Amino acid sequence: MTESVQTLFERALATLPAPLRVPVAEYWAEYQSSFVAPADARHTAGLMASLPAVFAASQFAARTCLQHPALLAELVDTGDLLHAYGPQELKARVLKLAAECRDEAMLKTALRVLRRREMLRIAWRDLAGWADLGEVLATLTALADGCLDGALGCLMQWAVQRDGTPRSLAGEPAHLVVLGMGKLGGGELNFSSDIDLIFAYSEEGGVQGGPRELSNHEFFIRLGRSLISALNDATADGFVFRVDMRLRPNGDSGPLALSFDAMEQYYQVHGREWERYAFIKARAVAGEVACGAGLLARLKPFVYRRYLDYSVVEAIRGLKLSIERELHRKGMEHNIKLGPGGIREIEFIGQAFQLIRGGREPVLQVRPIQQVLAALQAGGYLTPQAVADLQAA
Numbered sequence: 001m002t003e004s005v006q007t008l009f010e011r012a013l014a015t016l017p018a019p020l021r022v023p024v025a026e027y028w029a030e031y032q033s034s035f036v037a038p039a040d041a042r043h044t045a046g047l048m049a050s051l052p053a054v055f056a057a058s059q060f061a062a063r064t065c066l067q068h069p070a071l072l073a074e075l076v077d078t079g080d081l082l083h084a085y086g087p088q089e090l091k092a093r094v095l096k097l098a099a100e101c102r103d104e105a106m107l108k109t110a111l112r113v114l115r116r117r118e119m120l121r122i123a124w125r126d127l128a129g130w131a132d133l134g135e136v137l138a139t140l141t142a143l144a145d146g147c148l149d150g151a152l153g154c155l156m157q158w159a160v161q162r163d164g165t166p167r168s169l170a171g172e173p174a175h176l177v178v179l180g181m182g183k184l185g186g187g188e189l190n191f192s193s194d195i196d197l198i199f200a201y202s203e204e205g206g207v208q209g210g211p212r213e214l215s216n217h218e219f220f221i222r223l224g225r226s227l228i229s230a231l232n233d234a235t236a237d238g239f240v241f242r243v244d245m246r247l248r249p250n251g252d253s254g255p256l257a258l259s260f261d262a263m264e265q266y267y268q269v270h271g272r273e274w275e276r277y278a279f280i281k282a283r284a285v286a287g288e289v290a291c292g293a294g295l296l297a298r299l300k301p302f303v304y305r306r307y308l309d310y311s312v313v314e315a316i317r318g319l320k321l322s323i324e325r326e327l328h329r330k331g332m333e334h335n336i337k338l339g340p341g342g343i344r345e346i347e348f349i350g351q352a353f354q355l356i357r358g359g360r361e362p363v364l365q366v367r368p369i370q371q372v373l374a375a376l377q378a379g380g381y382l383t384p385q386a387v388a389d390l391q392a393a
Contacts, residue, residue, distance in 0.1 A: 003045070005032075005035065005037060005044065005048060006032070008044065008045055008048035008049065009028055009032075009048050009051065009052065011049075012048060012049045012050070012051065012052045012053070013025060013028075013052045015052070015053075016052055016053065016056055020056040021052075023055075023056070024052045024055045024056050024062075027055045027062045027066070028051075028052075028055070030066055031062075031065055031066050031069070034066075034069035035069060036069055036070045036072070036073040037073060038073050038076040038077055039073070039077045040076075040077070043076050043082070047072070047076060050124070050127075050128035050129075050130075053127060053128065054123070054124055054127045054128055057127045058123050058127055060119070060120075060123065060191075061120055061123050061124060061127070064116060064119075064120045065120075068116070071116075071117060071120060072120070072124075074117075075117070075120065075121050075124070080121055081121055081124060081125065082130075084125075084131065084135050084139075085139060085142070087138075087142075088142075090118065090139060090142040090143055090146055091142050091145055091146035091149070092146075093114075093146070094111075094114065094143070094146030094147055094149075094150045095146060095149060095150045095153070097110050097111075097114055097150065098110065098111070098150030098151060098153060098154050099150070099153070099154070101154055103158075104155070104158070104226065104229075104230065107151060107154055107155075107230055108229075108230055108233065108235055108237075109235070109237055111147055111150075111151060111230065111231070111240045112235060112237035112238050112239065112240055113237060114147075115143070115147070115238070115240045115241075116237070116238065118139075118143050119143075119191070122136060122139050122140060122143075122191075123191065136190075137187065137188045137189060137190065138187060140189040140190065140191065140193075141183075141184060141187045141188070141189040143189075144180075144184055144189055144195050144241055144285070145180075145184075145285050145286065147231060147240050147241065148178055148180075148195075148197075148227070148231070148285055148286035149285070149286040149287070151227055151230040151231060152176065152178065152223075152227055152286045152287055155223060155226045155227055155230065156176065156223060156287075159219065159222065159223050159226070162210075163207055163210040163211070163212075163214055163219060163222075164207040164208050164209040164210025164211075164214065165207065165208055165209055165210075166201070166205065166206070166207050166216045166219045166220065167205050167206065167207070167208050167216075168202070168203035168204070168205040168216075169203070169204065169205045172203070174201055174202050174203045174204075174205055174216050174220075175201065175202045175287060175288035175291050176199060176200070176201050176202075176220050176223055176224070176257070176287045176288070177199070177200050177201070177202070177284050177286075177287045177288055177289070177291050177292035177295060178197055178198075178199060178227070178284070178285050178286035178287050178292075179197065179198040179199075179200065179282050179283065179284055179285065179292060179295075179296075180195065180196070180197060180281075180282070180283050180284075180285035180286075181196035181197065181198060181247050181278055181279075181281060181282055182195075182196040182247075182278070182281055183196075183281075184196060184197075184283075184285060185281035185282050185283040185285070185367055186281040186283075186367040186368050186369065187283075187367060187368055188368055188369065193241075194241070194242040194243065194244045195231075195241045195242070195243055195244065196244045196245075196246075196247050196278075197243060197244070197245055197247075197248075198245070198247060198248045198282070199220065199224040199227075199245075199248070199256060199257035199258075200257065200258055200259070200260055200263050200292070200295055201216060201217075201220040201257055201258075201259055201260070202259070202260055202288065202291050203216065203259060203260070203261075204216055204217065204259050204261070207219050216259070217255070217257070217259070220257040221255065221256045221257050223257075224256045224257050225256065228243045228245070231243055247275075247278050249262075249263065249266040249267075249270070250266075260291075260294075260295050260298065263295065263299070264295075264298050264299065267299055267302040268302065271302050273311075273312060273315035273316075273319075274315070274319055276302060276303050276312070276355060277312075277315075277316065277319070277351060277355065279296075279299060279302070279303045280303060280351050280354055280355070280358075280367065281367045282296055282299075283296075283367060284296065300365075303355075303358075304354075304355070304358040304359035304365060305355075305359045306359045306360065307359065307360075308356060308357060308360065309355060309356050309359065310356060312352065312355040312356055313352060313356070316348055316351070316352050316355075319348075320345075320348060323338055323344065327339060341393065346369060346390050346393060347369050349382075349390065350369050350372035350373055350376065350390075351369075351372070353372070353376055353381055354372060357381075361379070363375050363378075363379070364376075364379075370391060373387045373390055373391060374387070
């Protein structure tokens with residue numbers, strides 16, 4: 001005889017620590033009347049076995065199910081909740097969805113609805129123990145990559161229709177590249193991450209075929225603002241990703257987008273040590289990615305010096321001290337990201353070696369911190385035990 005959904009829930013609830021059972025039971029009492037079971041009853045038991053643990057660990061998951069009762073069953077019925085996506089599968093879905101949008105309002109709604117669905121899916125697989133850390137980080141990154149590229153493709157098309165085509169002084173089409181920095185660039189995005197971006201366009205010039213005179217600089221700044229709005233604005237459906245542009249040249253006081261030549265000039269003349277540090281993880285994530293790879297190749301001598309660059313140790317020490325002072329000022333000494341033993345300290349260890357030796361050892365010119373630590377172990381710079389401890393942390 002098939003067990004009832006309530007019986008399955010109560011059995012799974014009993015496996016939780018006692019302090020967690022009351023809030024989870026309250027969520028379930030509210031959700032139960034609108035709960036939609038999977039079409040295939042064979043999936044119900046597995047879903048209910050995981051539900052209390054997921055609700056206990058994630059208010060987002062619980063509230064999303066309460067507000068959108070059919071969403072969980074849809075994820076099961078399509079099979080999406082039960083298997084890992086292929087490397088390009090999620091990005092392809094986002095691009096297809098974006099291509100169906102007719103205007104910016106429709107695009108914003110579509111991206112937010114999709115984000116809600118995919119965030120629930122990723123969180124559920126993570127908290128149910130069905131996905132490992134690598135899958136979670138890769139899928140969150142793929143979601144951001146797809147939303148950026150899909151939104152930019154639509155916005156660029158509409159901007160050209162409205163304003164004309166940006167071209168170089170030689171008459172060739174000019175392109176925007178979105179560089180992902182930080183965890184986005186490293187393919188390590190987590191659930192609470194902002195996306196750190198830099199906008200660059202291939203060449204100076206002007207817009208042709210439009211109703212008014214417009215420079216490429218003006219065109220791409222407007223396009224960049226539209227892209228930020230598409231992802232960052234809070235609407236009735238929420239937001240997609242919070243966008244942080246402060247890593248661009250001159251930060252908030254600098255232009256939103258610069259040409260490749262201007263970017264190269266800036267870093268050659270004004271680039272600071274912390275900007276070298278930031279560019280370790282830089283990756284072209286949207287727009288003309290091939291052009292972006294060319295820009296990053298031009299900037300590589302700024303990031304990775306050909307000599308053993310021990311001066312970077314003092315710079316990273318100074319950066320670390322400034323972070324510690326700010327945490328102390330805010331009473332956040334135990335911050336899991338920035339505090340002692342936190343994620344940022346692990347990255348400091350790996351990236352110090354990258355900046356010192358990366359110019360002479362290309363194997364260290366990789367973005368994800370787990371790959372960096374593995375390379376440092378292989379090169380004899382860190383012991384296997386040290387790497388194992390850092391990976392576990």
